[in-house]
């Protein structure tokens with residue numbers, strides 16, 4: 214976070230953290246955005262704030278969205294280090310992919326529109342759990358009305374493109390344009406400036422599925438020509454179990470987080486489960502993640518890891534790195 218933010222900004226941020234209602238949070242986020250000096254050094258923060266405003270607005274407007282008349286909610290509570298949705302045309306291989314990367318057992322069938330409801334599963338990348346959510350397909354003729362809002366509330370997306378289909382490029386482009394109609398844009402790289410608050414960008418990786426299919430190599434070339442460098446593309450085959458390790462790693466990377474382990478003074482490191490934080494996070498961010506009250510009571514921390522000597526005492530604004538071990542002192 215840039216150090217030279219005006220004190221009014223910090224005050225607004227403090228109020229934002231204490232805000233209890235969504236409207237109040239939106240108001241404070243807008244105030245923070247207004248107070249933020251607009252230059253290259255704050256571009257990331259500007260973009261983060263806009264995303265937060267957009268999310269909060271969705272929350273406000275969509276309090277009842279995703280709930281069908283029958284009262285069934287399609288919302289999937291976030292779990293693990295992040296929620297990644299599986300998006301694609303009918304029959305693209307989304308459910309088969311969920312089955313290959315997690316212990317979930319969704320229905321897989323050789324005809325379109327098999328999946329009718331969201332289906333979550335937990336994928337492990339090393340010691341980090343990442344939540345994947347399989348979704349019904351999107352086609353020019355039909356999409357479940359609640360699907361875009363579920364995509365908008367995810368942290369990232371895997372766009373599955375079917376290498377066994379001659380029309381793979383058109384079908385995949387139709388998924389993108391269908392979502393664009395709902396102000397939901399799947400992008401390989403998040404833009405720095407987004408003037409339109411209602412437009413949501415979701416960081417996306419393209420998965421070229423069924424690489425084992427006849428003619429798949431030629432279609433992969435077509436896909437690369439069409440969608441690269443717009444999206445990173447990872448070819449896989451669930452049938453042959455190919456490309457899946459690469460995909461696990463890239464899916465984790467898509468979340469833009471890193472791992473930190475904590476320890477209690479005088480005790481060994483807790484390696485059972487890391488905390489995951491957005492890249493660029495500090496000691497203070499970790500403290501907040503562990504417990505709200507820690508933010509106030511934290512005095513200093515000791516860190517073992519990158520850019521420090523073993524057990525170095527650091528301040529609250531010290532930036533953490535993947536694999537760091539942190540001992541918080543209150």
Ligand SMILES: Nc1nc2c(ncn2[C@@H]2O[C@H](COP(=O)(O)OP(=O)(O)OP(=O)(O)O)[C@@H](O)[C@H]2O)c(=O)[nH]1
Nearest residue numbers: 304305306307308309322323326327328350451452
């Ligand atoms: N050859 C081959 N076939 C696959 C592979 N992955 C999935 N399939 C087949 O593709 C068909 C569709 O798979 P699903 O996973 O049900 O596709 P989906 O995208 O979930 O389909 P909808 O739920 O209708 O959107 C099934 O017959 C799968 O067996 C693969 O890696 N190779």
Ligand SMILES: [Mg+2]
Nearest residue numbers: 307308327328
């Ligand atoms: Mg399916």
